[in-house]
Amino acid sequence: MAKKKKGPRQIVGLQCTVCKHFGYVTEYNKVQEQLKKQTTGESTFPIKKYCKICKQHQIHKVMKKLK
Numbered sequence: 001m002a003k004k005k006k007g008p009r010q011i012v013g014l015q016c017t018v019c020k021h022f023g024y025v026t027e028y029n030k031v032q033e034q035l036k037k038q039t040t041g042e043s044t045f046p047i048k049k050y051c052k053i054c055k056q057h058q059i060h061k062v063m064k065k066l067k
Helices: 030-040
Strands: 009-016 022-029 047-051 056-065
Touching (some): 009 047, 022 030, 022 047, 022 056
Antiparallel strands (some): 009 022, 009 056, 047 056
């Protein structure tokens, strides 16, 4: 049986800002992200990750919400 999803987590794709390659799929808590922006003014994304195409660490942004 499939597990029931808990809470407001969303699955998103991360895209490299330099070469526009979708290299990562991750999930994050939408409610916690909004609270973090309100209290500290910072955000989790964009995030610096390794790009296989560029072969170096680049900034990745949330570009696609996956189902």
